[in-house]
Amino acid sequence: MKKKIFFAVLIVAAILISWQVFKKKDRSEEKKYESVRAEYGQIKEFVDTTGQIEPLNRVEILPPSSGRIEKIFTEEGAKVKAGEVLALMSSQDRVAILDSARAMGDKEYEYWKEAYKPIKIIAPISGRIILRNIVEGQTVSASTVLFAMSDTLIAVASVDESDIGKVRRGQKAEIKLDAYPENTVKGEVFQILDEG
Template sequence: MKTKKILKITLILILIGICLFFWKKFKRKNLKERFKTIAVEKGNIKITVQATGTLMPQNRLEIKPPIPGRIENIRVEEGQTVKKGEILAWISSTERAALLDAARSKGEKELTYWKDLYKPTPLISPMDGVIIVRNMQPGQSITIQDAPLVLSDRLIVKAQVDETDIGQLLLQQKVEIILDAYPNVKIKGTVNHIAYESKTVNNVTMYEVEVLPEKILDFMRSGMTANLKFTIQEKEHILIIPQEAVKTMDNQTTVFVPSKEEKNKKNRIPKTIETGITDGKKIEILQGLSEGEPVLVPEIRFQNLKLKNNGVNPFMPARRGSGNRTSETKK
């Protein structure tokens, strides 16, 4: 019994080995490298580093009252632009509020007297900016810890950039900003600050980078997610070909070009070139090729299988009543 079991296992392993052998042989036979012809053309190459950031105020300032009391009037709304020294609100001190409440019960004349005698305290903007938060309404009591208004001087994008990319970033470098909320709008910006100290985010060393948008558009809001593309290198109107057309042969950068010689069975010959920058898809040609010159780009394809029954796999059972099936590939 034990001998029969071992024999069965051995036969199964032999069958598996035979199947693998013929499958690999079949695959190698039908895998063929083909080439398509393209022309050297002029184009642009831009190398970028991508990161994700958040739109937020460059300086966020909570405006707090100098005295406790009651808010009499707020003169601004959220989104309103204010200037340094502008009066944002009027506040009555606790004593003034008590006096006015007592005078109000004695009549309008008494109330006017105390209003003229005891003036409210102004809440003044300390800088130019935009009101991004209005927390309180007139009539509410307020302490010196409360911040009825929050002011922002301008919006920037703060992003976390991986340490492997941070060495490619420079101050004043061009950046393309695209907000998740407005994916069709591209906003130009520049690198304003690169942090000197790193932060660990999910066990990855990151550096905070501040990007300054050239314009602050009306729809931009603090907290929006922004996708950034830092321009590392950019060249325009240069000779380019697909990256996959370039090979390394005998320590030389080479491409294949069509051969007109009848003796050349492969119909291609290698040509040495000199390349420049690449974005992974296109590569710059510095020497060796000219605009419009044909270059061969490899394609890996499976050959059409010439099987019996007009292309029907003999190992697959035929469908009853369906007859022979054929397939057509359009070029």
């Protein structure tokens, strides 16, 4: 009889323990939902791609003749206005005259320095210096590119075939540069080429 009571108590205990375990499991699996009110808003779709920054209009500045760079007034990245003096250079003739005058003394040198002025290298357009290819004292030929300028920089990007249908002319664009990852530049799509 004791055995029957013992097994009955054991079975009841097993049932109670099982019921408690399954009850907790059911509560943890209970899904929790949160209700929110629907709102009208804009849905934005982004096309992510990579590209390069290039000048739209690139102007290379060459010296009028061979000579020596005397003074430079600007650096790469600087904004300049049309007509601004970028550098001074002496023609080969001026270099020869000043070198001879220097041998004759300071007074003679100062006279010829004032009488025979250096050539001004002038910015032909307003824009940004994207290349400075010279240093002071450098001898240059008439074919040496002294500076390169651009009035506008553009981002040239290749868009995947599956995304090209989402891109339209006039569409706003956000451009992130590796050099300035914390800044976003606003732009606009102005041209879509058929191949690229």
